[in-house]
Amino acid sequence: MxxxxxxxxxxxxxxxxxxxxxxxxxxxxxxxxxxxxxxxxxxxxxxxxxxPAQEIKDLRTEIHHIGNNINQIARSVNAGVARPEDAKRGLYLLDQVYELMYQVAKK
Structure with missing residues (x-):
């Protein structure tokens, strides 16, 4: 067979x-x-x-950019180069990430 x-x-x-x-x-x-x-x-x-909707794709891209900025700030803090304003900027960016995630989750 x-x-x-x-x-x-x-x-x-x-x-x-x-x-x-x-x-x-x-x-x-x-x-x-x-x-x-x-x-x-x-x-x-x-x-x-x-x-995923285009909005989710855009959010991922934005979070990626914000994450890169936060990583740059963290590297400068670890190198002893960062100023208090840099740390504040990092916290502001992190707040932006949370706000974007909240807005998408609401929909």
Whole structure:
């Protein structure tokens, strides 16, 4: 008996109601996947997550920049170069991070 060819493709035809089709399209789009890729992931039991909103991407970028600034301040403090104003600036930046996170969490 021969082994089945692993590259063999099987075609499947299914019928969906208009509401089901719209739901499939919407969910696949939210995940940034084609309808086929979305269904395959569901069948395989792989996680299907919605892509983060642009607002979340922007927040990540902003937090990254603020984190870099805080790291620079920390290095200057450790080197004995920082002034009290630098430490205050670091605390201000940290407050900004918390405020951004709070605003996103509220939505």
């Amino acid at each position: 021969s082994r089945p060819d692993r590259n063999e493709k099987h075609h499947l035809h299914i019928e969906l109601t208009p509401q089901q089709y719209k739901l499939l399209c919407r969910q696949a789009r939210k995940c940034g996947l084609t309808k086929r890729a979305f269904l395959v992931r569901l069948i395989e039991g792989r996680p299907v997550k919605a892509r």
